[in-house]
Amino acid sequence: xxxxxxxxxxxxxxxxxxxxxxxxxxxxxxxxxxxxxxxxxxxxxxxxxxxxxxxxxxxxxxxxxxxxxxxxxxxxxxxxxxxxxxxxxxxxxxxxxxxxxxxxxxxxxxxxxxxxxxxxxxxxxxxxxxxxxxxxxxxxxxxxxxxxxxxxxxxxxxxxxxxxxxxxxxxxxxxxxxxxxxxxxxxxxxxxxxxxxxxxxxxxxxxxxxxxxxxxxxxxxxxxxxxxxxxxxxxxxxxxxxxxxxxxxx
Numbered sequence: 631x632x633x634x635x636x637x638x639x640x641x642x643x644x645x646x647x648x649x650x651x652x653x654x655x656x657x658x659x660x661x662x663x664x665x666x667x668x669x670x671x672x673x674x675x676x677x678x679x680x681x682x683x684x685x686x687x688x689x690x691x692x693x694x695x696x697x698x699x700x701x702x703x704x705x706x707x708x709x710x711x712x713x714x715x716x717x718x719x720x721x722x723x724x725x726x727x728x729x730x731x732x733x734x735x736x737x738x739x740x741x742x743x744x745x746x747x748x749x750x751x752x753x754x755x756x757x758x759x760x761x762x763x764x765x766x767x768x769x770x771x772x773x774x775x776x777x778x779x780x781x782x783x784x785x786x787x788x789x790x791x792x793x794x795x796x797x798x799x800x801x802x803x804x805x806x807x808x809x810x811x812x813x814x815x816x817x818x819x820x821x822x823x824x825x826x827x828x829x830x831x832x833x834x835x836x837x838x839x840x841x842x843x844x845x846x847x848x849x850x851x852x853x854x855x856x857x858x859x860x861x862x863x864x865x866x867x868x869x870x871x872x873x874x875x876x877x878x879x880x
């Protein structure tokens with residue numbers, strides 16, 4: 631654990647140090663953006679990237695492994711395509727030998743109007759890829775896609791269907807300590823790493839759709855009130871989850 635923490639600490643220091651540099655230091659190649667995970671840059675047409683940074687060696691060669699493309703079609707129970715579903719492949723960056731730190735790409739792709747999606751960067755060493763599929767109206771789906779079934783060529787359109795099932799709904803009302811309704815309150819339901827959100831409408835009702843059955847935390851927050859949380863069991867026969875918020879302080 632100490633070793634991993636030290637690696638993470640060194641990685642954060644490197645990211646902060648590099649982020650503090652300006653993109654004018656890119657002499658060959660192109661600066662794309664700065665993010666939480668550091669700077670994103672692009673090589674030139676010859677695959678070269680030259681940076682004027684004292685933290686980096688004078689020369690570095692990135693050896694890219696071969697890859698394959700994964701894809702599919704997200705559909706509902708009637709076989710109809712689902713547009714706007716988010717697919718999150720779980721693929722880690724290639725690291726130096728002996729580097730055991732976990733650093734995933736964090737890429738997210740969305741389905742088009744025909745429910746199709748594809749991801750072109752699965753390492754050839756992997757015979758399958760783990761994905762999470764999410765849509766506000768459906769239960770999240772987590773599964774491993776094997777290469778023999780879901781690999782698609784660059785010229786091919788994905789065709790293998792993946793079905794999503796409708797999710798459950800958590801609903802209720804929000805009021806203050808005096809019983810006065812609160813409109814615009816933010817509700818969040820957390821189940822493992824999956825978070826879904828909703829706000830109370832003009833009728834101070836909220837609906838969080840696409841929930842999975844089981845125990846989950848529902849949190850409500852709004853300006854001037856103390857944050858409140860309830861742990862509930864989500865099911866098809868569950869009662870409304872109502873909140874009565876107390877005054878909050880700064």
